[in-house]
Amino acid sequence: MIWGKDVNEVLADMKIQPDFTFKGTHPKTALDWIHRTTSDQEIYLVTNRFSQMAYNDFEYRYLKTLPDRWEQTECSFRVSGKIPEFWNPVTGEIEEIMTYREENGRTIIPLLFEPEGSKFIVFRTAKQKPHVTEITKEGQPVFPGFSFESKTHSYIDFRRKGELVTAEINEPGTYNVRWSDGRKDQFKSVGPDEIVQLSAEWTIHFDRKWGGPESVKTDQLKSWAEFEDPDIKYYSGTATYTKSFQLKDQDIKEHRLILDLGNVKEMASVKINRHQMQVLWCAPFRFDITQFAKPGTNDLEVEVVNLWPNRLIGDGKLPENQRLTKTNISKFNVPDADKYLRVSGIMGPVNISLAKEYELK
Numbered sequence: 056m057i058w059g060k061d062v063n064e065v066l067a068d069m070k071i072q073p074d075f076t077f078k079g080t081h082p083k084t085a086l087d088w089i090h091r092t093t094s095d096q097e098i099y100l101v102t103n104r105f106s107q108m109a110y111n112d113f114e115y116r117y118l119k120t121l122p123d124r125w126e127q128t129e130c131s132f133r134v135s136g137k138i139p140e141f142w143n144p145v146t147g148e149i150e151e152i153m154t155y156r157e158e159n160g161r162t163i164i165p166l167l168f169e170p171e172g173s174k175f176i177v178f179r180t181a182k183q184k185p186h187v188t189e190i191t192k193e194g195q196p197v198f199p200g201f202s203f204e205s206k207t208h209s210y211i212d213f214r215r216k217g218e219l220v221t222a223e224i225n226e227p228g229t230y231n232v233r234w235s236d237g238r239k240d241q242f243k244s245v246g247p248d249e250i251v252q253l254s255a256e257w258t259i260h261f262d263r264k265w266g267g268p269e270s271v272k273t274d275q276l277k278s279w280a281e282f283e284d285p286d287i288k289y290y291s292g293t294a295t296y297t298k299s300f301q302l303k304d305q306d307i308k309e310h311r312l313i314l315d316l317g318n319v320k321e322m323a324s325v326k327i328n329r330h331q332m333q334v335l336w337c338a339p340f341r342f343d344i345t346q347f348a349k350p351g352t353n354d355l356e357v358e359v360v361n362l363w364p365n366r367l368i369g370d371g372k373l374p375e376n377q378r379l380t381k382t383n384i385s386k387f388n389v390p391d392a393d394k395y396l397r398v399s400g401i402m403g404p405v406n407i408s409l410a411k412e413y414e415l416k
Contacts, residue, residue, distance in 0.1 A: 078129045080205045083111060097134045097178040103168035119398045121318045121338050122170030127205040131163045134178045139164060142175035146333050153213035154187040154198060165198045167209050169339055187213055189233035220415040223311055242413055249409040257298045265292040266379055276403040280396040289369020296357040296401055304350045310409040312348050316340035318402040326356040361399035368392045
């Protein structure tokens with residue numbers, strides 16, 4: 056406090072704008088941020104604080120379902136005259152941000168945050184290229200402003216690939232777009248993304264050294280704890296899911312293909328046609344397989360790792376000389392220990408969304 060005023064009031068009196076502000080689509084939107092300045096960059100880390108719409112606190116809860124707190128926001132940074140980029144903290148990829156506008160010495164960017172998701176927004180000095188400054192859908196604002204229900208994906212995205220710019224539409228409708236150089240474009244998509252369902256006909260391979268069976272075939276993705284076989288019910292470790300699926304030429308042409316594993320506990324690593332993707336340890340378990348997919352038969356392999364409680368519970372039912380683990384946690388050795396079993400494996404639904412991409416000149 057300075058003479059009865061807090062820091063924000065003092066800065067306002069000095070006509071110093073806030074370094075970062077945001078607007079969300081509902082009152083609960085809660086973002087945290089931190090800002091670092093280098094000789095040639097402004098670096099912001101912005102984080103969605105929570106994972107569940109039902110909770111606004113940091114209390115630990117064991118929840119079996121996917122987190123649902125997706126946040127469609129409009130973030131305002133006290134930066135101007137620089138190029139904004141998104142640095143993905145999970146994959147390490149750097150992507151130019153194609154939709155933003157500058158107003159009153161600030162850069163305003165629409166950002167969609169996954170539950171508890173984070174984004175590095177990096178501003179660097181470079182020659183500005185044409186970028187999107189305004190988007191409407193059916194005459195209603197998408198940016199600036201946002202008039203629609205938040206989804207688990209953006210309504211429309213723009214990407215630059217070398218000299219080529221693409222528009223990816225994830226929600227059907229008519230979009231009118233204005234660019235920083237004054238150009239206008241219109242895009243129409245008459246239907247939602249096509250979906251290839253992959254939830255049936257899986258083979259799961261377990262590690263025999265940790266008590267699992269060699270393999271099991273299933274037409275229903277469910278938690279290992281729901282299997283009758285105790286070797287699966289009480290399994291902890293790594294299991295590999297495999298299956299083959301078909302894609303047509305038109306599925307790949309002019310589409311961006313996103314593999315979504317749905318609900319996974321706890322970590323997942325994907326290979327598509329023997330190409331290793333990144334490891335994901337938090338939702339959403341989504342992988343861009345566009346460059347690795349092919350017409351015809353595609354082979355998918357997913358390694359999943361769960362936590363130790365299930366094996367400990369299973370061992371608590373066995374004589375000591377047959378146990379694979381040791382622990383001093385007594386709750387795993389009580390008659391009703393099964394109530395502590397943790398959801399494990401891929402619960403799905405697993406699908407591939409085929410998002411339509413339009414090439415811009």
